[in-house]
Amino acid sequence: MTTFRKDWLLVITATGPALLSAYFSWHLVDGGGWFQRSGSLMVLFAAWLDFRQARLLAEASPEQRVELSLLMGLSRAQDDPRRVWFQRLAIWLLITGTVIWGYGDLPFR
Template identity: 50%
Template sequence: MGADHSQAILSDLRKSFSKDYLTEWTLTALAVLPALGSLLLSWLLSDGGTWFQRAGSLMVLFAVWLEFLETRKVAKTRHQDIEASLLVNLPLTSDTPVELMFQRIAIFMAILGTIIWGYGDLLFFWQA
Protein backbone atom coordinates (compact mmCIF):
# COMPACT_ATOMS: atom_id res chain seq x y z
CA MET A 1 0.00 0.00 0.00
CA GLY A 2 2.84 2.43 0.77
CA ALA A 3 4.48 2.13 -2.67
CA ASP A 4 1.14 2.39 -4.48
CA HIS A 5 0.21 5.45 -2.45
CA SER A 6 3.56 7.08 -3.22
CA GLN A 7 3.12 6.39 -6.92
CA ALA A 8 -0.35 7.93 -6.85
CA ILE A 9 0.99 11.07 -5.15
CA LEU A 10 3.79 11.37 -7.72
CA SER A 11 1.30 10.89 -10.54
CA ASP A 12 -0.94 13.64 -9.15
CA LEU A 13 2.05 15.94 -8.72
CA ARG A 14 3.05 15.38 -12.35
CA LYS A 15 -0.50 16.24 -13.41
CA SER A 16 -0.25 19.55 -11.54
CA PHE A 17 2.54 20.64 -13.90
CA SER A 18 0.38 20.26 -17.00
CA LYS A 19 -0.94 23.18 -19.05
CA ASP A 20 -4.29 22.76 -17.30
CA TYR A 21 -2.81 24.23 -14.12
CA LEU A 22 -0.68 27.02 -15.62
CA THR A 23 -2.93 29.72 -14.15
CA GLU A 24 -2.71 28.18 -10.68
CA TRP A 25 1.09 28.02 -10.77
CA THR A 26 1.27 31.58 -12.12
CA LEU A 27 -0.89 32.91 -9.28
CA THR A 28 1.19 30.95 -6.78
CA ALA A 29 4.38 32.49 -8.19
CA LEU A 30 2.81 35.97 -8.20
CA ALA A 31 2.00 35.52 -4.52
CA VAL A 32 5.35 34.13 -3.39
CA LEU A 33 7.95 35.93 -5.51
CA PRO A 34 7.08 39.51 -4.46
CA ALA A 35 7.19 38.45 -0.82
CA LEU A 36 10.62 36.90 -1.24
CA GLY A 37 11.90 39.82 -3.31
CA SER A 38 10.59 42.41 -0.89
CA LEU A 39 12.07 40.50 2.04
CA LEU A 40 15.47 40.86 0.41
CA LEU A 41 14.76 44.48 -0.59
CA SER A 42 13.69 45.43 2.93
CA TRP A 43 16.81 43.82 4.33
CA LEU A 44 19.12 45.55 1.83
CA LEU A 45 17.47 48.99 2.13
CA SER A 46 17.10 48.77 5.91
CA ASP A 47 13.61 50.21 5.60
CA GLY A 48 12.27 48.49 8.69
CA GLY A 49 10.32 45.89 6.70
CA THR A 50 7.96 48.27 4.95
CA TRP A 51 8.29 46.64 1.53
CA PHE A 52 8.02 43.16 3.01
CA GLN A 53 4.89 44.14 4.90
CA ARG A 54 3.29 45.55 1.76
CA ALA A 55 4.06 42.35 -0.13
CA GLY A 56 1.85 40.53 2.37
CA SER A 57 -1.17 42.27 0.90
CA LEU A 58 -0.17 41.09 -2.59
CA MET A 59 0.18 37.55 -1.28
CA VAL A 60 -3.34 37.70 0.15
CA LEU A 61 -4.69 39.14 -3.10
CA PHE A 62 -3.25 36.37 -5.27
CA ALA A 63 -4.14 33.67 -2.73
CA VAL A 64 -7.78 34.78 -2.72
CA TRP A 65 -7.75 34.87 -6.53
CA LEU A 66 -6.34 31.33 -6.62
CA GLU A 67 -8.95 30.10 -4.16
CA PHE A 68 -11.69 31.75 -6.20
CA LEU A 69 -10.53 29.99 -9.38
CA GLU A 70 -10.29 26.64 -7.63
CA THR A 71 -13.71 27.03 -6.01
CA ARG A 72 -15.25 27.98 -9.34
CA LYS A 73 -13.58 25.02 -11.06
CA VAL A 74 -14.79 22.58 -8.40
CA ALA A 75 -18.32 24.03 -8.48
CA LYS A 76 -18.46 23.68 -12.25
CA THR A 77 -17.21 20.08 -12.07
CA ARG A 78 -19.70 19.21 -9.33
CA HIS A 79 -22.54 20.78 -11.31
CA GLN A 80 -21.65 18.60 -14.30
CA ASP A 81 -21.33 15.58 -12.00
CA ILE A 82 -24.76 16.23 -10.50
CA GLU A 83 -26.34 16.45 -13.95
CA ALA A 84 -24.59 13.24 -15.05
CA SER A 85 -25.48 11.37 -11.86
CA LEU A 86 -29.13 12.31 -12.24
CA LEU A 87 -29.17 10.99 -15.79
CA VAL A 88 -27.41 7.69 -15.22
CA ASN A 89 -27.50 7.34 -11.43
CA LEU A 90 -23.72 7.60 -10.88
CA PRO A 91 -22.09 8.55 -7.58
CA LEU A 92 -20.67 12.06 -7.29
CA THR A 93 -16.92 12.46 -7.64
CA SER A 94 -14.85 14.39 -5.17
CA ASP A 95 -12.15 16.99 -5.74
CA THR A 96 -9.02 15.72 -7.43
CA PRO A 97 -5.84 15.64 -5.34
CA VAL A 98 -4.37 18.42 -7.50
CA GLU A 99 -7.36 20.67 -6.85
CA LEU A 100 -7.11 19.94 -3.13
CA MET A 101 -3.40 20.78 -3.25
CA PHE A 102 -4.05 24.19 -4.83
CA GLN A 103 -6.87 24.89 -2.37
CA ARG A 104 -4.51 24.15 0.53
CA ILE A 105 -1.76 26.28 -1.03
CA ALA A 106 -4.22 29.17 -1.42
CA ILE A 107 -5.39 28.93 2.19
CA PHE A 108 -1.81 28.72 3.47
CA MET A 109 -0.76 31.73 1.37
CA ALA A 110 -3.77 33.75 2.54
CA ILE A 111 -2.92 33.06 6.18
CA LEU A 112 0.81 33.69 5.72
CA GLY A 113 0.14 36.83 3.68
CA THR A 114 -2.16 38.17 6.38
CA ILE A 115 0.52 37.59 9.02
CA ILE A 116 3.17 39.26 6.83
CA TRP A 117 0.82 42.14 6.06
CA GLY A 118 0.06 42.74 9.70
CA TYR A 119 3.36 41.90 11.39
CA GLY A 120 6.01 41.72 8.65
CA ASP A 121 7.77 44.83 9.87
CA LEU A 122 8.43 43.17 13.24
CA LEU A 123 10.96 40.83 11.59
CA PHE A 124 13.14 43.89 11.10
CA PHE A 125 13.09 45.12 14.71
CA TRP A 126 16.88 45.63 14.74
CA GLN A 127 16.63 48.14 11.88
CA ALA A 128 14.09 50.45 13.51
Protein backbone atom coordinates in the same frame (compact mmCIF):
# COMPACT_ATOMS: atom_id res chain seq x y z
CA MET B 1 -2.43 27.87 -21.15
CA THR B 2 -3.47 24.84 -19.15
CA THR B 3 -5.42 25.14 -15.94
CA PHE B 4 -2.58 24.05 -13.71
CA ARG B 5 -0.11 26.39 -15.37
CA LYS B 6 -2.42 29.28 -14.54
CA ASP B 7 -2.61 28.03 -10.97
CA TRP B 8 1.18 27.87 -10.68
CA LEU B 9 1.43 31.36 -12.17
CA LEU B 10 -0.86 32.65 -9.42
CA VAL B 11 1.23 30.87 -6.75
CA ILE B 12 4.44 32.42 -8.10
CA THR B 13 2.78 35.82 -8.37
CA ALA B 14 1.61 35.52 -4.75
CA THR B 15 4.96 34.49 -3.30
CA GLY B 16 7.37 36.37 -5.57
CA PRO B 17 6.81 39.90 -4.22
CA ALA B 18 7.13 38.68 -0.62
CA LEU B 19 10.43 36.94 -1.31
CA LEU B 20 11.87 39.87 -3.25
CA SER B 21 10.75 42.46 -0.74
CA ALA B 22 12.15 40.40 2.16
CA TYR B 23 15.52 40.32 0.40
CA PHE B 24 15.49 44.06 -0.30
CA SER B 25 14.22 44.91 3.18
CA TRP B 26 17.22 43.13 4.71
CA HIS B 27 19.70 44.83 2.38
CA LEU B 28 18.15 48.29 2.16
CA VAL B 29 17.27 48.45 5.85
CA ASP B 30 13.92 50.11 5.21
CA GLY B 31 12.40 48.81 8.42
CA GLY B 32 10.48 46.03 6.67
CA GLY B 33 7.91 48.35 5.15
CA TRP B 34 8.04 46.79 1.70
CA PHE B 35 7.94 43.28 3.11
CA GLN B 36 4.88 44.19 5.16
CA ARG B 37 3.14 45.67 2.11
CA SER B 38 3.89 42.53 0.09
CA GLY B 39 1.59 40.62 2.44
CA SER B 40 -1.37 42.42 0.91
CA LEU B 41 -0.31 41.26 -2.57
CA MET B 42 0.04 37.71 -1.31
CA VAL B 43 -3.48 37.84 0.12
CA LEU B 44 -4.84 39.29 -3.13
CA PHE B 45 -3.36 36.60 -5.39
CA ALA B 46 -4.07 33.78 -2.91
CA ALA B 47 -7.72 34.84 -2.78
CA TRP B 48 -7.78 34.84 -6.58
CA LEU B 49 -6.35 31.31 -6.58
CA ASP B 50 -8.91 30.17 -4.00
CA PHE B 51 -11.84 31.67 -5.91
CA ARG B 52 -10.52 30.09 -9.07
CA GLN B 53 -10.43 26.65 -7.45
CA ALA B 54 -13.96 27.10 -6.09
CA ARG B 55 -15.23 28.17 -9.52
CA LEU B 56 -13.60 25.19 -11.23
CA LEU B 57 -15.20 22.85 -8.73
CA ALA B 58 -18.60 24.55 -9.12
CA GLU B 59 -18.44 24.22 -12.92
CA ALA B 60 -17.70 20.52 -12.75
CA SER B 61 -20.32 18.09 -13.92
CA PRO B 62 -22.37 16.31 -11.25
CA GLU B 63 -20.24 13.19 -11.72
CA GLN B 64 -17.08 15.20 -11.08
CA ARG B 65 -18.42 17.21 -8.13
CA VAL B 66 -17.03 16.41 -4.77
CA GLU B 67 -17.80 17.42 -1.25
CA LEU B 68 -14.65 18.84 0.26
CA SER B 69 -14.11 19.35 3.92
CA LEU B 70 -10.78 21.13 4.22
CA LEU B 71 -11.15 21.54 7.96
CA MET B 72 -11.42 17.78 8.40
CA GLY B 73 -9.09 16.94 5.53
CA LEU B 74 -11.60 14.60 3.91
CA SER B 75 -11.90 14.01 0.20
CA ARG B 76 -13.40 11.29 -1.95
CA ALA B 77 -11.51 8.99 -4.26
CA GLN B 78 -12.62 10.88 -7.38
CA ASP B 79 -11.17 14.18 -6.11
CA ASP B 80 -8.42 15.50 -8.28
CA PRO B 81 -5.56 15.59 -5.76
CA ARG B 82 -3.97 18.55 -7.55
CA ARG B 83 -7.14 20.60 -7.18
CA VAL B 84 -7.39 19.80 -3.47
CA TRP B 85 -3.68 20.60 -3.08
CA PHE B 86 -4.09 24.01 -4.75
CA GLN B 87 -7.07 24.79 -2.52
CA ARG B 88 -5.08 24.01 0.60
CA LEU B 89 -2.11 25.98 -0.72
CA ALA B 90 -4.37 28.97 -1.35
CA ILE B 91 -5.62 28.87 2.24
CA TRP B 92 -2.07 28.61 3.55
CA LEU B 93 -1.02 31.59 1.39
CA LEU B 94 -4.00 33.60 2.65
CA ILE B 95 -3.01 32.98 6.26
CA THR B 96 0.69 33.63 5.63
CA GLY B 97 -0.03 36.81 3.67
CA THR B 98 -2.28 38.10 6.43
CA VAL B 99 0.43 37.53 9.05
CA ILE B 100 3.06 39.22 6.85
CA TRP B 101 0.68 42.11 6.18
CA GLY B 102 0.04 42.63 9.88
CA TYR B 103 3.43 41.88 11.42
CA GLY B 104 5.93 41.93 8.54
CA ASP B 105 7.84 44.91 9.87
CA LEU B 106 8.67 43.34 13.26
CA PRO B 107 11.60 41.12 12.18
CA PHE B 108 13.35 44.18 10.75
CA ARG B 109 13.25 46.27 13.93
